[in-house]
Structures are given as structure tokens and as C-alpha cells.
Amino acid sequence: MDTEATSKDSVGTDFDQDFLKKLEYLHVVAKKVFAGRSRAERRSRSTGAGIEFADHRDYAAGDDLRYVDWAVYGRMDRLLLRLFEQEEDLHIYILIDVSASMRLGGSGQKSLLTVGTDGRIAKLGYAAQVAAALSYVGLANLDRVAVYAFAGELLGQLPPARGKGRIFKVFDFLSGLSPEGATDLSTSLRQFVQKAKRRGVAIVLSDFYDAAGYEEGLNLLRYHRFEPAVLQILDPRESKPSLRGDLDLVDMETGELRQVTLSAAQCQAYEREHAAYCAQLESFCKGRGIGYMRAETSQPFDELVLNALSRGGFVR
Amino acid sequence: MSGLLLLGLPLSQLLTVLGAGASLLTVLYLLKQQRRRIEVPFAQLWQKILSQTESRSWWRKLARFLSWLLQLLVLALLVSALGDPRLGRSSQGRSLVLMIDASASMQAVVPGPSGLTRLDLAKRQAKALVHGLSGDDLAVVVALDGQPAPQGGLSFEERELAAQIDAVTARDTPADLVSALTLSQALLAGRPSPRVILFSDGGFDDLTLAQARTDLDVRFSPLPQSVMSASEQPGVGNAAITALAVRRYRKNRLSYEVLVSLAWFPAKTATVGEVVKRQPVTLELLQEGELVDVQQLELSPGEQQEKLYPNLSGSGTHLEARLRLPAGQTDLLALDNQAYAVLPERQRQRLLIVTAGNLFLEGALLSAGAGEENHLVIEKTTPAAYTAEKAARFDVVMFDGFTPKSPPDAHALYLDPRGEDSPFAVVGEVKRPLLSEVDSTHPVLRWVSLGDVNMSRSSVFRPLPGDRVLASMVKQPLMLAREESGPSGHLRRSVALGFDTRQSDLPLRVAFPVLLMNALDWFAGELDDDLGSYRTGQTWRVPIVGAQQGRRSGRPDAQALQLTSATLMLPAGDVVPVPVYEGQALYYGQQAGFYALRAGAAPVLWAANLSDLGESAVRLRTELKLGDRLLPSPDAGQPTLRRELWPLLVLLALVLMWLEWWSYHRRWTV
Numbered sequence: 001m002d003t004e005a006t007s008k009d010s011v012g013t014d015f016d017q018d019f020l021k022k023l024e025y026l027h028v029v030a031k032k033v034f035a036g037r038s039r040a041e042r043r044s045r046s047t048g049a050g051i052e053f054a055d056h057r058d059y060a061a062g063d064d065l066r067y068v069d070w071a072v073y074g075r076m077d078r079l080l081l082r083l084f085e086q087e088e089d090l091h092i093y094i095l096i097d098v099s100a101s102m103r104l105g106g107s108g109q110k111s112l113l114t115v116g117t118d119g120r121i122a123k124l125g126y127a128a129q130v131a132a133a134l135s136y137v138g139l140a141n142l143d144r145v146a147v148y149a150f151a152g153e154l155l156g157q158l159p160p161a162r163g164k165g166r167i168f169k170v171f172d173f174l175s176g177l178s179p180e181g182a183t184d185l186s187t188s189l190r191q192f193v194q195k196a197k198r199r200g201v202a203i204v205l206s207d208f209y210d211a212a213g214y215e216e217g218l219n220l221l222r223y224h225r226f227e228p229a230v231l232q233i234l235d236p237r238e239s240k241p242s243l244r245g246d247l248d249l250v251d252m253e254t255g256e257l258r259q260v261t262l263s264a265a266q267c268q269a270y271e272r273e274h275a276a277y278c279a280q281l282e283s284f285c286k287g288r289g290i291g292y293m294r295a296e297t298s299q300p301f302d303e304l305v306l307n308a309l310s311r312g313g314f315v316r
Numbered sequence: 317m318s319g320l321l322l323l324g325l326p327l328s329q330l331l332t333v334l335g336a337g338a339s340l341l342t343v344l345y346l347l348k349q350q351r352r353r354i355e356v357p358f359a360q361l362w363q364k365i366l367s368q369t370e371s372r373s374w375w376r377k378l379a380r381f382l383s384w385l386l387q388l389l390v391l392a393l394l395v396s397a398l399g400d401p402r403l404g405r406s407s408q409g410r411s412l413v414l415m416i417d418a419s420a421s422m423q424a425v426v427p428g429p430s431g432l433t434r435l436d437l438a439k440r441q442a443k444a445l446v447h448g449l450s451g452d453d454l455a456v457v458v459a460l461d462g463q464p465a466p467q468g469g470l471s472f473e474e475r476e477l478a479a480q481i482d483a484v485t486a487r488d489t490p491a492d493l494v495s496a497l498t499l500s501q502a503l504l505a506g507r508p509s510p511r512v513i514l515f516s517d518g519g520f521d522d523l524t525l526a527q528a529r530t531d532l533d534v535r536f537s538p539l540p541q542s543v544m545s546a547s548e549q550p551g552v553g554n555a556a557i558t559a560l561a562v563r564r565y566r567k568n569r570l571s572y573e574v575l576v577s578l579a580w581f582p583a584k585t586a587t588v589g590e591v592v593k594r595q596p597v598t599l600e601l602l603q604e605g606e607l608v609d610v611q612q613l614e615l616s617p618g619e620q621q622e623k624l625y626p627n628l629s630g631s632g633t634h635l636e637a638r639l640r641l642p643a644g645q646t647d648l649l650a651l652d653n654q655a656y657a658v659l660p661e662r663q664r665q666r667l668l669i670v671t672a673g674n675l676f677l678e679g680a681l682l683s684a685g686a687g688e689e690n691h692l693v694i695e696k697t698t699p700a701a702y703t704a705e706k707a708a709r710f711d712v713v714m715f716d717g718f719t720p721k722s723p724p725d726a727h728a729l730y731l732d733p734r735g736e737d738s739p740f741a742v743v744g745e746v747k748r749p750l751l752s753e754v755d756s757t758h759p760v761l762r763w764v765s766l767g768d769v770n771m772s773r774s775s776v777f778r779p780l781p782g783d784r785v786l787a788s789m790v791k792q793p794l795m796l797a798r799e800e801s802g803p804s805g806h807l808r809r810s811v812a813l814g815f816d817t818r819q820s821d822l823p824l825r826v827a828f829p830v831l832l833m834n835a836l837d838w839f840a841g842e843l844d845d846d847l848g849s850y851r852t853g854q855t856w857r858v859p860i861v862g863a864q865q866g867r868r869s870g871r872p873d874a875q876a877l878q879l880t881s882a883t884l885m886l887p888a889g890d891v892v893p894v895p896v897y898e899g900q901a902l903y904y905g906q907q908a909g910f911y912a913l914r915a916g917a918a919p920v921l922w923a924a925n926l927s928d929l930g931e932s933a934v935r936l937r938t939e940l941k942l943g944d945r946l947l948p949s950p951d952a953g954q955p956t957l958r959r960e961l962w963p964l965l966v967l968l969a970l971v972l973m974w975l976e977w978w979s980y981h982r983r984w985t986v
Contacts, residue, residue: 101357209358238357248351251359258359259351260366263982269365277361 091200185217324400409452417516462489489853518937656923676823
């Protein structure tokens with residue numbers, strides 16, 4: 001990313017200069033990490049009009065004689081047709097959870113996308129930063145990147161596009177997100193698979209707090225031949241709450257109120273319950289070949305993105 | 317056990333406080349609790365945890381109720397503590413009088429670096445005993461001095477009893493053991509297990525111990541053995557001034573003679589065969605603070621040695637005698653190393669004799685010192701030259717066979733008064749009377765024998781109310797003495813003899829000049845008692861001398877008789893009010909030193925000394941016998957429960973509060 005583009009981007013979005021500098025850094029680092037290993041282009045399994053040789057097959061009537069391998073015919077007296085791999089664009093779908101629970105972590109700052117005075121950032125803000133970083137890396141690699149926002153359903157989308165210049169659209173889209181509503185992964189992802197015509201990598205950024213369960217939604221992605229990847233974003237305080245005394249607990253998504261008196265033992269029990277829930281999600285993903293990563297908002301997002309890229313498999 | 321006592325707030329106030337506090341607590345429990353609102357991202361995760369808690373909701377309600385009850389209990393305990401509840405006494409408790417000897421000998425120091433006195437040690441012993449008293453023992457402290465008195469009420473409080481012990485101070489008086497035992501008997505009358513515990517050096521005289529019989533159970537706590545052994549070191553003892561007496565000369569009452577009596581009481585008595593060492597001492601005499609005489613003397617153990625200082629003058633001056641041991645020797649009791657005296661006021665006495673001539677009378681006055689340089693200024697006149705105005709210029713008028721028209725404004729001696737003008741009404745006459753009744757206790761007849769006096773005749777007087785019959789023949793008064801107010805309000809004294817001295821053999825007897833001098837001394841209000849000082853441990857009756865009347869007698873005038881109180885400056889400089897009764901200030905003397913009484917224009921000065929051989933002997937006894945009964949040692953009481961309950965109540969309340977706090981923070985009682 002050049003300086004001019006950065007300056008332009010910083011105007012009209014909630015992503016600050018630091019963030020943009022980090023994206024540029026990520027781009028440079030990503031190039032070094034993946035140099036000689038892959039290019040931006042992705043090869044499809046189908047053969048076609050590419051330039052990379054893939055295989056031979058027997059000549060059949062009607063085949064284009066230009067692809068007959070005459071050298072083989074001279075040696076083996078057989079008519080074999082040369083096949084080439086067909087080149088096609090990789091589609092990266094980034095699905096970002098904008099349910100009310102993603103508001104957690106914001107401490108009153110003007111925008112959820114920025115870090116507050118206390119050094120904390122809302123889960124949605126953190127997810128948006130990660131989404132922007134992934135989008136930038138994808139766009140820079142000439143992949144087609146689309147961004148979808150969902151909660152109880154698909155709430156908005158940024159159509160697939162390619163090229164680094166499109167990153168500004170991504171910024172604008174992410175800056176306009178606001179958390180509301182309850183999570184319904186099943187409905188949201190069902191709508192997504194119906195909308196997305198081309199198969200590709202579907203990265204779901206969410207806390208996966210869905211009262212109806214996340215399994216059906218993730219399975220839908222698999223069944224429709226997407227390559228799902230899960231990035232579970234958590235706030236440190238929800239993993240290890242330090243609540244004590246007489247409280248009114250209000251569910252951020254449903255508004256359900258419960259009067260409780262919490263002790264240290266109950267908080268510890270919750271902590272165990274929460275860890276078990278996350279472990280269950282991880283186990284579900286790994287059991288089905290779904291890439292899984294868990295991130296807490298206290299972890300720097302660039303570190304997370306690099307970690308995700310270096311793992312391979314998470315973003316191919 | 318006789319129930320529970322409340323010594324703090326009364327029950328009605330406690331109930332009020334409890335009611336108000338309980339109401340406040342209940343209101344606080346009824347108030348809706350303000351809860352903090354917390355947003356959580358996924359309430360479903362909390363449900364599993366909270367469902368377990370909710371299953372115990374009935375317990376939560378009960379726990380809240382229990383918490384309320386617990387708070388009420390804590391409140392009740394604290395309010396009860398305010399009432400300072402005490403357990404009553406059991407019937408096993410003893411009633412004790414802790415009698416602490418505060419007599420002069422208890423001021424004796426214990427030889428050694430501690431500088432403690434015997435009284436300090438006795439008080440320590442008493443406090444140790446109080447500390448070891450059982451909870452049911454009731455005790456009171458009595459200070460055993462010249463006027464034994466309880467230092468407070470009966471109490472089972474260690475603090476209160478310790479305060480009573482601290483209040484005991486040593487007096488410069490001997491101890492009145494008999495009165496103290498009587499007082500103890502009154503204090504313990506009707507109380508269970510009465511007992512007296514005596515903390516003393518045992519320095520009572522044998523007669524007192526023999527007379528001090530009592531039905532009480534008396535225990536003796538002697539001073540520690542270490543005191544005895546420390547006191548028996550060589551060179552330790554008590555050198556004492558046992559008396560400092562002042563008297564006037566008979567013939568010249570303007571001069572004084574001072575007697576100092578000294579004694580040496582070694583702490584360790586000599587054994588048989590041991591050479592008795594005489595103790596060298598230094599005796600100093602000071603007049604108005606100035607050293608006037610120093611003498612080196614040697615005193616035999618236990619013996620009294622007297623030293624006379626003749627022909628001292630200077631009425632009204634302060635006299636002080638001091639006694640010192642050589643350096644390196646320990647004098648146990650400093651109190652009797654000084655003695656004080658005030659040389660009393662004395663003025664000349666002017667005497668007018670109204671006579672036609674009486675050699676017997678003049679002879680008797682000559683033998684009394686008339687004409688010499690002394691206190692008497694005598695003038696003679698004839699009845700014809702006598703006038704009342706002239707008589708008023710004299711202190712005493714002596715009428716010899718002459719009766720004035722009216723009594724003079726002076727003291728008067730009437731020899732054979734007759735006629736209607738006689739101030740002593742003559743109601744008859746007897747021939748050759750014999751004096752069958754003589755009041756030898758009257759100052760006028762002191763050392764005078766009238767048993768076989770002969771006279772040819774005598775008038776018989778009719779005494780007025782208040783008159784004192786000095787001599788009579790079968791109830792017929794022949795000699796009278798009278799005290800009355802004169803025309804100027806002063807006390808006027810008169811003596812009347814019903815016979816003419818020339819018709820009697822009385823002038824031929826030694827009794828006659830003695831009688832005249834006695835009469836003159838009585839008129840002057842002075843007796844040849846020990847002058848200038850009083851003994852401590854006695855109630856003094858000090859005549860108040862007015863400014864105007866002092867010339868004619870040392871007796872109170874009418875103005876002084878009307879006084880009801882006066883101020884007395886004590887030796888330590890304190891000024892205290894003292895009552896005055898019939899012209900005499902009453903005060904129980906407890907301190908040696910100089911005193912000054914102010915009741916009118918002229919102050920009355922005197923001094924007081926211990927002057928008690930028993931106290932100066934500073935005896936130490938380890939065993940004591942009352943009558944023929946050997947006093948046993950005090951015993952310890954039965955241990956019982958402490959009667960003070962408030963510390964326990966507060967402690968219990970604190971434990972309950974801690975339990976409530978602990979359970980609350982573990983969410984057991986919320």
C-alpha cells in the first residue's frame with residue numbers, strides 16, 4: 001500500500017493511521033513468508049486453457065489437433081492429447097458477526113473499531129480489524145474477496161472484488177457495522193450459501209454465542225463445498241469474569257434479566273463452563289477439517305493474522 | 317447465686333435502645349437491595365451455574381432470615397453489654413475488711429536502694445491479695461491510723477479495691493487498732509463469712525494488743541521477711557525526738573524552758589553478753605529557722621535522754637529541734653527526727669489591789685514574784701481612792717474586804733465581799749466553818765489543799781446559774797468562781813472568798829500564794845500545761861484569741877464565741893476550714909509541723925508533733941497476738957466465675973459478626 005492510498009483511506013473510515021501502517025507491514029511480511037510457495041493465482045482441479053501441463057489422455061474424435069502430443073506419438077505410436085490446468089480466481093468470503101454480543105469490550109469509546117483509553121477494544125472492532133487485514137492480504141494476492149455481515153440473518157454484504165484498490169470499499173463497509181440483534185448462525189449461513197455462487201474459503205469471525213448452536217451453520221458451509229474457517233473472537237473478561245455480589249445479569253442479545261448473587265466459586269464454575277464451550281467448538285471444527293483459531297481481543301490483531309497465515313490450512 | 321445485676325444503663329433504657337436498633341435493622345433488611353446491572357454476552361452459559369443456586373432458593377430465603385436473626389442477636393448482645401450485667405454473689409463468698417496500717421511507723425523506709433516505705437509494701441501485699449480474691453469475695457479497705465475509716469464501699473471490683481488501697485496514705489499518728497476492729501465489726505455485721513485481714517508492721521504496743529479483743533476472724537499479713545532482714549543490718553535504727561515541751565517559769569512567766577526528749581531504737585536488739593553500743597547523734601535547735609544550738613549526744617538503745625534549754629524568750633516564735641545520725645547510718649523513720657513548738661504569747665498582767673492594808677496578802681504576792689522583773693505589774697490603792705475608771709485600766713482587781721458599787725470591767729478577786737453591792741449574793745454567815753467539799757479540779761484550786769483551814773467566820777454565797785462552787789461547808793458555798801461577759805463584751809472571771817484572810821490561818825499556809833497565783837493564771841487563761849505544741853492523733857481544741865481581749869485573758873471573747881468556723885493553714889501549706897465551737901477551733905491533727913489558725917485579726921499559732929514512743933520504736937512483728945489469740949495468715953478464696961459479663965458479651969458479638977461476615981462473603985447467608 002502506498003502512502004497516497006493510506007492517506008486517502010484514513011479519511012472517512014474509523015481505521016486509524018496505526019492500523020493502516022500495520023496492514024502495510026502485514027502485506028510485506030506475508031510476501032516474504034509465502035515467496036516462491038504460491039502466487040496469487042489459484043489453479044482449479046479442472047483442466048482447461050491454461051499454460052501449466054497437467055496430464056495426457058487418449059485422443060477422441062473431435063479434439064483439437066493442436067493439443068495432440070506429437071512427440072509421444074512418434075515414440076509410442078499413440079495419439080495422446082496434452083491437458084493443461086485451468087486457472088481460476090480464489091474467492092474469499094469473510095463473514096463477520098455483528099450481533100449485540102460483539103459489542104462487549106467497548107469501554108465507551110466513540111467508535112467500536114478503535115482501542116479505548118483503557119487499551120481495550122470491542123469484539124466487533126477487533127473482528128473488523130482482522131477482517132480488514134485478511135481482506136487486504138487477499139486483495140493483494142489478486143483473490144476475490146467478499147465481506148458479509150450477519151447476526152440473526154445476513155445484514156449486509158460487500159460483493160466480491162479483486163485488487164488492492166478495493167480495500168477502501170472494505171474499510172467503508174466495516175466502518176459502517178454496528179452490533180445489534182441475536183446471533184443465528186444457521187439462518188445467516190443458509191442465506192450466505194444461497195447467495196454465494198462461487199465456492200471458496202469462508203472465514204467466519206464470531207464469538208459463536210448462538211443459543212440454537214453453531215453446528216448446523218458450519219455444516220451448511222461444508223455441505224455446500226465451501227472451505228470454512230472459524231475465528232472465534234473473545235474478550236478476556238468473558239473468559240474469566242470477576243463478578244461478585246448482588247447483580248442483575250442482562251443478556252446482551254436477548255435482554256433477558258436474571259437477579260443473581262455471585263460468589264468466587266460461581267465465577268470459577270462459569271469459567272470452566274466457558275472453557276468447555278470453546279473446547280467443544282474447537283473439537284467440532286477439528287473433527288470436520290474446519291480451520292479453527294481462538295483469539296482474545298487483548299492479542300494484537302496483526303500477530304493474529306500472521307499466525308493465521310503462517311499456519312497454512314487456515315487461509316490457503 | 318443471687319441473680320443478675322445491671323450496673324450500666326438501666327433496663328428501660330436498654331430496651332429502648334434495643335427496640336430502636338432492631339427496628340432499624342429490620343427496615344434495612346426490608347429495603348429492596350440495589351443491584352448492579354451487568355451485561356453478559358451469552359446468558360445461556362450462566363444458566364447452568366445459576367440453576368444450581370436457584371435450586372436452593374428456599375435456603376436462600378431462610379438464610380436471609382437467619383442473617384436477620386443473627387444481626388438482632390449481635391445487637392442484643394451489644395445492648396446487654398451496655399447494661400454492664402454482673403453475676404450476683406454466691407453464698408460462698410467472703411466479706412473482707414482489708415485493714416492497712418497507715419500509722420506513723422508505716423512511714424519507715426525499708427533499707428536498701430528501693431526507697432520504699434513499709435506502707436508501700438503493705439499496699440502491694442493488699443493489691444496482690446485483692447488480685448487473688450475469688451469472684452464472690454466482697455471487700456472494703458480500712459485505713460488504720462488514729463481515726464480508722466473505710467476508703468470506700470464494699471466492692472468485689474478489683475479496680476475499685478485497688479483505688480481504695482491507693483487512697484490510703486500514711487499519717488503522723490499512732491494507730492487506733494481497737495477502734496478499727498470496732499469499725500470492722502460494724503462493717504461486716506450480718507454479712508457472710510466476715511474476716512479482717514490486717515496489713516501492718518505489727519508495731520502496736522502490748523497493752524493495745526492485749527485489750528483489742530474481738531470476735532472477728534482476724535488474719536495478719538506481716539511485711540515480707542526481706543524487710544525484717546534488711547532492717548537488721550548494723551547501724552540501722554530510728555533516732556527519735558519523743559517530746560518537745562515548753563513551759564513557763566512559775567515566778568516569771570515571760571521566760572520559757574524547753575525540754576527535748578530523745579531516744580534511740582536500734583533495729584537489731586543486742587543479745588545477751590553483747591556490748592551495748594551508744595549511738596552518737598547530733599541535736600540541733602532552731603528558732604525562726606535560725607540555728608541557735610548544736611549538741612553532740614550519745615543515746616543508749618531504748619533509753620530516753622532529756623535535754624533542757626532554759627530561759628528562752630521570744631513569744632510567738634517558731635522553735636524546731638532536729639536530730640541527725642552520723643553519715644552512713646540509716647534512720648528508718650524521718651518523721652520523728654524533727655519536733656516543733658511555738659513559744660506562746662504572753663503579756664504582762666496588771667493587778668490593782670484595793671485594800672486598807674493586808675500584810676498577809678502582800679506577803680503572798682511577794683512570794684509570787686511581785687516587785688521583781690516579771691509578768692506582774694502590781695498597784696495598790698485604798699477603798700476610798702478606788703474608782704471604776706481606774707479599775708478599768710487593770711487586768712485584775714483584787715478587793716480585800718471592800719465591795720465596790722459595781723463590779724469592775726476586769727477580772728476580780730473578792731476577799732470577804734459583803735453588802736448589797738456584792739456581785740456574789742451573801743445569804744448568810746457561818747461561824748468557824750470547816751470546808752467539807754473542795755473542788756480541786758478547778759484551776760484555781762490546783763495543788764491547793766483547803767482540807768483543814770480554820771477561819772472564824774465566813775459568808776455563805778448564793779451561787780448563780782453557771783457559778784462554780786470551789787469550796788463549801790455542807791452544801792453552803794463559801795468560795796465561788798464565775799465566768800460572765802463584762803460591760804465591754806469581754807469574758808470576765810471572778811473568784812470570791814467568803815472570809816477575811818486576816819481571820820483565817822490560810823495566809824499562813826503554802827496554799828495561799830499558790831491559790832493567788834492560780835487565780836491570776838486562771839484570769840489570764842493560762843495553765844501550766846505542755847505549751848506550744850500538740851500531739852498528733854488527737855482532736856485539738858484551740859482557743860481563739862480575739863484581737864481586743866488578749867490583754868486580759870487568753871480566753872475567747874464574746875466575738876470569738878459567736879464564730880462557727882475558721883481557716884487553718886496546715887504544715888504542708890494547705891488551707892482547710894475548721895469548725896469552731898464555744899470559741900474553740902476543733903481539729904483532728906494528723907500532721908506534724910506548724911499550724912496557723914485565722915479566725916479574727918490575730919492568728920493563733922501552734923505546732924504538732926508525733927511524740928509517740930510506740931510509733932518511734934518502729935517495731936516489726938512477724939506474728940501478732942490479739943488478746944491470747946495468735947492471728948493466722950490470710951488464705952486464698954475459692955475461685956469462681958468472673959462476675960463482669962460485658963467483655964464476654966462483646967467478644968461473643970464480635971465472633972457472631974465475624975461469622976456473619978464470613979458466611980456472607982461465601983454467599984451462604986445471602
